[in-house]
Amino acid sequence: MQVSNAAACLALQCVKAACREPGRALTLMVAMLAGLRSVGAGPSGSRYPGLPGPVGVADVPASTAGDQWQQTARHIGAEVALCMRARHLAGIDPPATEAHCMGQIAFNRAMEIPFDPDQFREVGREAPDLDSEAGRYIALVERGMHASVTMVKPTPVLQNLEDAARLANGLPAVRHRIEHAAGRIIEDCNLRARVDNDALGQPGLFIRSDLDQVLREACSDGAQVPPTTLELRRANAALYFQSDRVKDERAFHVGQHRIHEGQASASAGRAFEGKVVDLVAERIGL
Structure with missing residues (x-):
């Protein structure tokens, strides 16, 4: 009703303006058509025609993503x-x-x-086909209710451990540590002055692989704190509850035990280093 009333009010303004100011009438008419078009289509990313739906990150300003x-x-x-x-x-x-x-x-x-x-x-x-996008959605709803659901096309447990190692580096606390590590290494290892410069008594930086060597220097010691076992377990749980990659509850628990045994730590550390190097390279302009 609010949308209908607003559209009717705007249309009435257009009619009145057409009598007084033809130029302004055109502007109002364009605004009205744009408003009606948006109502008919629904917000960007709508799942159903004419009904409001989720918006994409690209449609929202970065500050309010x-x-x-x-x-x-x-x-x-x-x-x-x-x-x-x-x-x-x-x-x-x-x-x-x-x-x-x-x-x-x-x-x-x-x-x-x-x-x-x-x-x-x-x-x-x-019922939706289990192998379809709709079937995947329903299966994840059921898993969210802690029902035991077997997925149609799972990935092997070892691949899930690799995926969990990468996902863990997206956790807010880990992202904060990546930012901190990059800033500390840049300052402690004098990286800005070393870009394209090998006359400082320190190795110069010319290509990205040079930064991989910086992480082995004494000035980088203690700067990096890769994902913990608890953070890796959380990422593995996200794979189970929020993706179709984990076959069933047994495969999920096998992954959790292997993470507890340290099998994902090396992959997580490498992924963490890669994120730090990427951020350092971006900040110093390498």
């Missing part, structure tokens, strides 16, 4: 609320209606079907 999750959450919450209002009946336990709608909306989002309060499929709902 995290707001994409807030917007997505609001859209999902609005869908769940609409479902609960439409489906609840007196005599039914409200939490039961809530549970039904949570599942209904998850299914609708997987299948890209807009929620219709007047449609209630009694039987014969077609």
